Amino acid sequence: MKNYFLQLFNSMKKWIPQMFGGFIKWIILSLITGTAVGFISSAFHIGLEKCADIRKEQPYIILLLPVAGLLIVSIYKLLKLTHDKGTNMVLIAVRDGSGMTWKNTLSIFTGSILTHLTGGSAGREGAALQIGGSIGSQLGIWFKLNEQDHRLITMCGMSAGFSALFGTPAAAAFFSMEVISVGIMHYSAIIPCSAAALIGFKISSYFGVSPSVMNVKIDSLNWEIYLKASFIAILCGLLSIVFCFVLKNSARIYRYFIRNPYLRIFIGGLLVVVLTFICGTYDYNGAGSEVIAQAFETRAPFQQFILKLLFTALTLGAGFKGGEILPVFFVGSTFGSFIAPLLGLDCSLGAAIGLSCLFCGVTNCPVTALFLCIELFGVKTLPICLITCAIAYMFSGYAGLYSEQKILYSKLEPKFIDKKVGKK
Numbered sequence: 104m105k106n107y108f109l110q111l112f113n114s115m116k117k118w119i120p121q122m123f124g125g126f127i128k129w130i131i132l133s134l135i136t137g138t139a140v141g142f143i144s145s146a147f148h149i150g151l152e153k154c155a156d157i158r159k160e161q162p163y164i165i166l167l168l169p170v171a172g173l174l175i176v177s178i179y180k181l182l183k184l185t186h187d188k189g190t191n192m193v194l195i196a197v198r199d200g201s202g203m204t205w206k207n208t209l210s211i212f213t214g215s216i217l218t219h220l221t222g223g224s225a226g227r228e229g230a231a232l233q234i235g236g237s238i239g240s241q242l243g244i245w246f247k248l249n250e251q252d253h254r255l256i257t258m259c260g261m262s263a264g265f266s267a268l269f270g271t272p273a274a275a276a277f278f279s280m281e282v283i284s285v286g287i288m289h290y291s292a293i294i295p296c297s298a299a300a301l302i303g304f305k306i307s308s309y310f311g312v313s314p315s316v317m318n319v320k321i322d323s324l325n326w327e328i329y330l331k332a333s334f335i336a337i338l339c340g341l342l343s344i345v346f347c348f349v350l351k352n353s354a355r356i357y358r359y360f361i362r363n364p365y366l367r368i369f370i371g372g373l374l375v376v377v378l379t380f381i382c383g384t385y386d387y388n389g390a391g392s393e394v395i396a397q398a399f400e401t402r403a404p405f406q407q408f409i410l411k412l413l414f415t416a417l418t419l420g421a422g423f424k425g426g427e428i429l430p431v432f433f434v435g436s437t438f439g440s441f442i443a444p445l446l447g448l449d450c451s452l453g454a455a456i457g458l459s460c461l462f463c464g465v466t467n468c469p470v471t472a473l474f475l476c477i478e479l480f481g482v483k484t485l486p487i488c489l490i491t492c493a494i495a496y497m498f499s500g501y502a503g504l505y506s507e508q509k510i511l512y513s514k515l516e517p518k519f520i521d522k523k524v525g526k527k
Contacts, residue, residue, distance in 0.1 A: 140303050172371065190232055225419060265300070285512070412430070439458065
């Protein structure tokens with residue numbers, strides 16, 4: 104008995120300092136990272152809001168989109184980031200331990216502002232991941248962290264940026280842990296990412312960045328509603344394959360026909376301008392947050408999700424900067440809002456299913472999608488979102504927005520496959 108207690112004491116003597124030391128270290132690093140990212144992301148959010156206001160007051164500013172494109176290419180060339188891979192850079196930084204710096208922060212910040220100001224179709228959350236990830240990575244360089252800690256602090260920045268910009272700390276924390284390698288969860292980052300996400304969220308709230316909350320009408324859930332919702336989820340899973348295919352191949356088509364990046368982005372800007380005037384509406388320029396909110400109130404017209412996908416492909420494929428997540432929300436919510444009434448469901452429920460399922464399908468992050476549902480739509484949607492996100496995850500196959508994302512385990516069986524998304 105004495106030997107047993109002696110062994111227990113020796114184990115605790117080693118374990119307690121190690122655990123508490125690691126806990127305190129990451130609380131401090133998360134506080135620093137979350138604070139830095141929170142302030143910069145808040146400035147980014149305020150800048151994007153100002154851009155949207157300017158576009159409303161001066162809609163013809165869209166004519167400057169091709170010129171803004173030339174400025175974006177020039178900025179990236181000046182900062183020597185001509186081979187920038189967007190959000191994929193963050194995934195590489197976490198998986199391989201490579202560093203991002205303040206140059207990545209500055210480039211995506213200014214590039215996204217210019218894109219949104221002049222009416223390019225892009226989101227903000229993908230940009231927030233790059234801003235947060237690059238700030239975290241730069242802090243890791245300054246603090247001279249080892250390779251493993253450098254990866255964690257980069258994930259901290261990702262969580263803080265996503266949370267500060269969209270107001271969903273739980274989804275932000277788990278997204279960083281889940282998106283890198285599909286099939287495993289980086290639980291070593293749960294304290295750093297959770298703390299950084301909450302800090303980023305709190306700081307942004309002080310600057311008036313309010314969480315996005317949608318009203319979803321659910322009176323009661325029965326087998327018929329589950330069946331209809333599952334059908335929408337299957338369609339969203341298939342739509343996610345189309346979404347990823349269009350976005351990836353738009354960039355390839357641009358590069359194939361127009362090798363010069365300046366000419367490519369200028370022509371891409373012209374195409375967006377011409378298409379805007381053909382459509383006769385500015386609904387598809389910028390992030391489209393107002394249209395997303397409207398999809399929860401009234402049934403969306405059929406063409407909205409198609410046109411948003413086209414506008415986004417033309418914008419991002421040409422080299423304009425911004426995120427892909429809000430366009431995903433736009434396409435998913437309007438698609439679900441259109442389909443749901445055909446099945447006898449309320450458009451708000453369809454929009455919620457469409458938004459969460461398309462997000463799940465293109466990112467391959469079912470746990471994050473589930474937290475997103477709870478934070479955006481309320482806990483009452485948990486049962487319906489649980490089954491629909493699972494279905495969308497399965498039916499999305501091995502497609503994905505991020506070419507550097509790895510699928511470690513099969514979606515159909517407990518089998519290790521270790522391949523990048525989109526690969527057969």
